[in-house]
Amino acid sequence: MNTKIKLRPVAIFVAFSVAIALSSCSKKPDEIATAPSPAMSATPSTVANTPAASPSAMSSMAPQAAPTLSANASTLGVKPSNETTCPSNAPVKGKVTKKRGNIYHVAKEPDFARVKPEICFKDTATAEKAGFRAPRQ
Structure with a gap:
């Protein structure tokens, strides 16, 4: 009985993480670019599941626009x-x-x-x- 109690929070956490990962996959590219930063998220697992968190995604991001002059x-x-x-x-x-x-x-x-x-x-x-x-x- 004690092992079932310990497994239930883990199962809920995994299900929640999968749901967040799948919901971010359904966004259009424009929505992903304008979505709030994953650093604002409450749990580290949601940050790990976002495309911007991986090094390969960081290298494929477009470079920042050149600074503007007055x-x-x-x-x-x-x-x-x-x-x-x-x-x-x-x-x-x-x-x-x-x-x-x-x-x-x-x-x-x-x-x-x-x-x-x-x-x-x-x-x-x-x-x-x-x-x-x-x-x-």
């Missing part, structure tokens, strides 16, 4: 020459980040060559006028 920055700056290079008449690199904000980089910085700018400016004053700031040391 209209002021777009008019004051120019586009980069390539992924890491600015034109010679605009050597200051402008980088837009969600976490640190809009930052400009100058050639005297140690990692300047590796910075991938979204916009380039002719000088630091123009970058500051466009809403960018120097990086914190």
Whole structure:
């Protein structure tokens, strides 16, 4: 009798997990993309059953959209020459980040060559006028 009592909660848990897994499979791709984050879920098993929780699903997700520049920055700056290079008449690199904000980089910085700018400016004053700031040391 004691083993039946222990098995019943496990069976209920398994049935609940299967129901959640099956309900997420019936959603259209648009619904999955706009569905709430699995991290908001109450149980770890529901997170494990969602497609976004697996590493293979994470690698197949589309990359994030490029950060957007303000209209002021777009008019004051120019586009980069390539992924890491600015034109010679605009050597200051402008980088837009969600976490640190809009930052400009100058050639005297140690990692300047590796910075991938979204916009380039002719000088630091123009970058500051466009809403960018120097990086914190």
